[in-house]
Amino acid sequence: MNKILWYCLAALPLHHLLLTSVYGFRVHPITGKYAFHSGVDLRARRDTVYAVLDGVVTDAGYDRLSGIYIRLDHGDFQSSYGHLSQILVIPGDSVAAGDVIAISGSTGRSTGEHLHFSVAFHHISIDPLKFLLDIQKLNQQHKEIKQ
Numbered sequence: 001m002n003k004i005l006w007y008c009l010a011a012l013p014l015h016h017l018l019l020t021s022v023y024g025f026r027v028h029p030i031t032g033k034y035a036f037h038s039g040v041d042l043r044a045r046r047d048t049v050y051a052v053l054d055g056v057v058t059d060a061g062y063d064r065l066s067g068i069y070i071r072l073d074h075g076d077f078q079s080s081y082g083h084l085s086q087i088l089v090i091p092g093d094s095v096a097a098g099d100v101i102a103i104s105g106s107t108g109r110s111t112g113e114h115l116h117f118s119v120a121f122h123h124i125s126i127d128p129l130k131f132l133l134d135i136q137k138l139n140q141q142h143k144e145i146k147q
Contacts, residue, residue, distance in 0.1 A: 011135070013081065017132060019041070021040065023038070040118075067082060083108055
């Protein structure tokens, strides 16, 4: 499947994207330590969270850092959604791009309501912002082609 077609089958994790923390090394807002941030933080106030690609729910639960979280496997890609207030899927569920999977929140080690979103390619962390920007750009191109 070519890249454009593949990305047109993708969705954004939130209706509106407002970046509040980037991928990579940063000073952690709670610990004050310089550490790697494996995802991006997106502003979200009890917002609906969507699966970015077709996939399967591999894990959903709670841990002290991510709070309530969901992990999805999309074959080559894996995505993770953290600090949720509510999970709407269970492990083993199949999801399609754009399916509602959760409600954002501020659980775990968090300074306020947001969505922590991370992406891996073959289980190696990649910058989710580049991934999201590609989805937005290619979905827009797809809309223009359809018109």
